[in-house]
Amino acid sequence: MPMAMMVNNSSYGCKLPREIIEEIVLRLDAKSVTRFKCVSKSWLSRISDPSFMSCHHKRQVPRTLLGLQFLDDVLGINEDCGMLCSFRSSENFHEISSKVFPIYKLRRENMAMAFVGSHYGVICWVDKIHNCVYLWNPTIEKHKKLPPSPYTPSEPGSFSPLLTLYGFGYEPLTNDFKVVAACGGKDTETRKCSNFFQTCEQVSLYSLNSNSWKTMVMPDLFSSDQDYDSTMLRIFPINGTASVVVSGSIHWPITIVRPQLRQENLVKVYSDGVVAFDLSSEQFKLINPPSSLNNEVFYVRSIYNLCGCLSLLTSPSYLLSCIEIWVMKKYGVSNSWTKHISLDLVDRSLPSSPRNTFQPLGVLHNGNLLLESRYRGTLAFYDPRSDSGRLQNVCPWEQVFYFATYAESIFLS
Template sequence: MKSRKMMKSKKSCSIQPHTCAYIPAELLTQILAILPVKTLVRFRCVCKSWRSIIDDPVFVSMHLKLNNFNSSKLISLEGLGPDGYSGCSLTVRNANTFRKTGCVFKSSERYYLLGRCDSLLLMFHPNTHEMRLINASIRKSLLLADCPILPCFGFGPEFIFGFARLSQDYKIIAISFESIERVEPRQTRVAVYTLSDQQWAIRENGLNIDWLSFDRIRGPYYVCDGAAHWLAKEVGPGRDWRPTYLVSLDFDTETFTFSEIPDDLDNFDSSRSLFLLGESLAIFCVSFRTTRIWVLEKKSGKKDWTLWFSGRSSRDCLDLFYRRTHVITRVLYYEGDGGYIVYEKQSYNIATGQVELLGKFMSRHVEYEKYSESLVLCNGYETEDMSSSHLS
């Protein structure tokens, strides 16, 4: 009797590994789609059927939507050495404290962060003009082909990185402006890199850029709804020094559009910063009296600015935002107790008006983005493994 029980138990154990074969493919896909990236990378080695599911572009897109970003983490590119130019490191930090939680890589060369889309970071080496796409969540790096547009008079092209929704492809748009005394544009050269082809293509006709009437405000761009967005102001004597227009570059049509931003008349002397509030564009206005947040929302088929928050200003808020309009720094928003904004290695609580220094992180040169995870670059590309934490 004892031996029969043991035989039954062994038989049941031998069947258990094959029970996954009876799970419907749709249910298995849904289960895998909510798992972390590191788990999915290991599960690719379980069997061919699991690997085919995880490597499917449709699954990669589904997983990205279900795991959009980790709101408690930042990915920061930090300069090394006393001057900040002796190398760099790509570091994962806690958004609340800036405390280091992991290191993606270290390099003796100085790289710059040109942009982020989903989990991909576009990095640039100023001396060699080398560009890489990096997925920090899976520690993969893709070296891009050389851009056909070279720097002109010491000024390199401007690179804009994002995702084209219609073609379902990642794009890098390189734009070079040649001007006479930097006033009137003389020629625009444009090249576009697509991740699916891994090649650059010259756009002979350029883009519909009207830079005679508008001057883009220096600062980072924000990718939302298949387009890159900046703040801009009108050019000419007597014009407002503050941004008054939103400039958008659509990645599918590769065309620019211009639209007005809220007048915010009560905050006549306010500074204005662009940022992302969830999946929507938002503008943070700071004056000596109030702080306001306007959100671009879709109503009746059209997009319009809606006042999302209004509160009293504070001296700390003025010192952080209003007096630093010359600083080129990304503004990031996080949910929390009333919501808070990360700017210049400090956090601003919009409900209480309090400003706090994020830990003791005092690197002189730092560029940061929200940390997100995806399987992009996991398969189908000749990538380099960054698990050694060093970039060659």
């Protein structure tokens, strides 16, 4: 029913209270809600109110968002390839809708888009070739190109000795989307990105409210450990992992390389952890992994927001088919880490064959594991509650580059 009829439907002898009308509108999909902005100035003002937008977002059904690569002959797009966002049911994984990032439709030159993160219905992308950051609400098909970061070359293809790691999140107290850009360098031995999150490194912060960047100084997060010289640390972001927002903070998984003296020899000791950035206080902090893992050699494969809690997916270095999921029950309290799942994928009742070996792609918001075959186009679910799995075929030309939990919103409208 059109909003005007709902507000004052005298011809049918009824007039719904404004509270009931708003309750109905909050349950509608994002596209329908944005159309109601045309009803009147009062409804435009109400729907544009941050509290209304936030309430609407919280009432939307969480979906699973997959980033898939496609070829131009599949969708009839002129680029050689692009990124398709596929929105799927978290229960049966059926596709609900799909969207192509609109910049792909406008450009013909090469692009190297990387997924930064998703929060409050908005997705953050970075084009590494053209040094551009974008915010995109795929539901209402609105996007915004951000101005260049202070530490990023403004000209496409310009050489820069700095490498940038991005994070993205929404701060509800100020109704502001923020993007963090932390600069690092390249390790001369491994040729990987390193030296992130160390003292005096260059950090910039974008605010959508002001549509501008400001510079910050990175604090020394590792100064409390006196067993080594913190200036000799090497910090590597874990490849292929997007930032995750939990309890109002952006999080990145990292690998820390500490030089230690053993029997008069300097050796490298590897350990994993998490760096967080509080969106409200705009302060960085270090989150340590579960203390029970300190005596083991393990990998943090990825991080998640599981039912509002920070979660780690880890594996021992000697057996990657064995995985554990750790959940921080009380945010920021190290002794609140609890082991949620421990299993060996080889021994579980997964829809596998001698040719299909599944590795964890991520943890869905309902606690199920999403697994990916080493052969493209095949995914599987594993439900730890029933200890069972099921196969889910994806189109054979597609390759999963990232996944996230997504719920519709009307932000950026």
